[in-house]
Amino acid sequence: MTAPTDLDVLMTRLGRAARAAATAMAAAPTAAKDKALRALARLLREQTEALQADNAQDIERAQANGLAAPMVDRLRLTPKVLETVAEGCEQIAAMPDPIGEITDVKRRPTGISVGRMRVPLGVFGMIYESRPNVTIEAASLAIKSGNACILRGGSEAIASNIALWKLVQRALTEAGLPAEAVQLIETTDRAAVGKLIAMPEYVDVIIPRGGKGLIERIASEARVPVIKHLDGNCHTYVDAEVDLEQALVVTDNAKTQKYSPCNATESLLVHAAQARAFLPRIGAVFAAKGVEMRCCPASKAILSDVPGAQVVDATEEDWSTEYLAPVISVKVVQTLDEAIAHINRYGSHHTDAILTTNHPNAMRFLREVDSSSVMVNASTRFADGFEYGLGAEIGISTDKFHARGPVGLEGLTSLKWVVLGQGEIRG
């Protein structure tokens, strides 16, 4: 056996402390958890100036390193960003406590009553890049859900993350909860991530947030479950029977309301019966907004006639591409079956919508499209924890196991069985 490195020792200490804190957090009263969240909101407001000073260190280093301006902006803890995360903490404090809820209690013929109780998962590891406000989002979800967490933010935000985390620990202590319920990996040693994802004795689940490369690497190397979000290659399908005016508004919103979110539509499928009516009109909208259209032959034939439209041939690769940009792939399909098969083959199982007035088609789409969110007559942009009423979102899972789609407090919990007897024995 090789001697443990300093990093091994550090990570084991973090892990042990997290496991101990998780036990205390699982049993923590709702009032204490909510008190910690409200204290955190207050501290974020009280310490806005001090936080900005710490944040300035990260900003300066990023600028000195020549980081691109949009990346530098993502680092900024403006008073507005801090107020938003403070309000987020208060909103989570106001939500019902998911922990301890007992449901589905049923009497069995043997006399025992069997039900399920919602409990925390234990310890989660959160790995994220740039935006330091994620430190507070992850911490506040951990506190409310009765979990402990170990946070690993990006090295570019290290000063901001440490400053925010210290406030979290003050808030926990104020509420009589263990400060170790939220720990941050203060070293920027890259090897720490490799350790964090391979400590099943201390960490129950890993939640990575960041680029696809990071998430794929973590998923392939982790020795614990990962709640992961890969691509959002979302589709909007315009069916043969459709309210065309509504379809125009919804398709436009799904693609152009914002280009960068994972729930923006990247591919438009149109039933052949509507292609001539719908495509020229949506094509004109896209042309006006500078959205490039990568087309199948049938859609190209129609869209090429739209004045100002940027129309090119789609390659096979386009059908699986998440552009996150003013680009959309467009395909004419002959049947609903073809649309569903195309989405299940090329999509990323994130969010897909059908626009239709036909009820059986709507129901088939809901059932047969294998995605974490399936929608009828709504913009794919709605796929979001806040829009779904989860109150907060720690990520969007494109997996099927455990949590699927937007993950809020419930995704950080598990159900255990409870059996209430009066001395029953098994015969």
Next chain:
Amino acid sequence: MTAPTDLDVLMTRLGRAARAAATAMAAAPTAAKDKALRALARLLREQTEALQADNAQDIERAQANGLAAPMVDRLRLTPKVLETVAEGCEQIAAMPDPIGEITDVKRRPTGISVGRMRVPLGVFGMIYESRPNVTIEAASLAIKSGNACILRGGSEAIASNIALWKLVQRALTEAGLPAEAVQLIETTDRAAVGKLIAMPEYVDVIIPRGGKGLIERIASEARVPVIKHLDGNCHTYVDAEVDLEQALVVTDNAKTQKYSPCNATESLLVHAAQARAFLPRIGAVFAAKGVEMRCCPASKAILSDVPGAQVVDATEEDWSTEYLAPVISVKVVQTLDEAIAHINRYGSHHTDAILTTNHPNAMRFLREVDSSSVMVNASTRFADGFEYGLGAEIGISTDKFHARGPVGLEGLTSLKWVVLGQGEIRG
């Protein structure tokens, strides 16, 4: 890139066929799935003699190989075993279809309605040893839950497994469902398991059933989620306030009703306030049944006086041991806290019970013991899918992620989000 082996080609074919069948099964009508299950029950009864002839090959080979008699018995497909699995198929057919159920639909302020729909996981791989009836149990759960599965039974039961599987495929075909919804790995090449657990593109989850060594190896090598069941080191804790007569009956049942199941109690904790009253009486019961007691000093001092009792000193290792035999570890604790801490430290998070008349203590035990089943005043032997009313059980999960405790149809499903709109867009 190295050329694919024959096994690679075989496993890829199995995987592709399973994935295609899973799509069909996800959309299969309830009536077709139930028809297949009833047809399977009928075929099992019609073909009892033929199945026994195939089974005889496995029995003869096992005997020739010198397999121990209890192991040979586990291979036997007696008419009684076949009738039991046939009845199991009919029971599953009679259960409500979990797939397509839409729950928790709520109207959001934006106008959209958001709910969740239960859907199959996709394809599961099942790896099991000896008992060939697991082939039918896994197949019937796959059919009802709208999943496809790839089965890998033990080589010692290969002839029986193939014969049973052919009946499953006949039943699927009779009901108009794809025969590939249930596939069996016909080769006994051990490397097939390694392939099966590392095909995330074709297999969504692995369910191993067998010895701890097998399950640990699969869990560490799998590249997809594993629903796994490791030890069942279950505790019964006799609290300070307790109905002693009831505690005697329940503790006896929990330990001695059967020694081999994973939900049998392996460790008895007794509050110091009841040690002198309870231990001599349960000690006499255990002595009469030949149950060896491995004791802490305090319990040893009391139990050594029981006539005929086999009392030895417990080692540190005893507290974590699943005996599956007429052996129990015994410890006197000073407080409920000590009992809970002991269970969470040494237990296997399977099933633990408190025997008490004190309500706050019962509630604390339910909440703070971190096990998949927590019980009050009932025998740990009740931790079982049938006893819990799941209708069937594909395994007992000792993990927290996704499924926890007995896993029935629901553990083979996932919830996706459904959004029902009237043309709403995001502002």
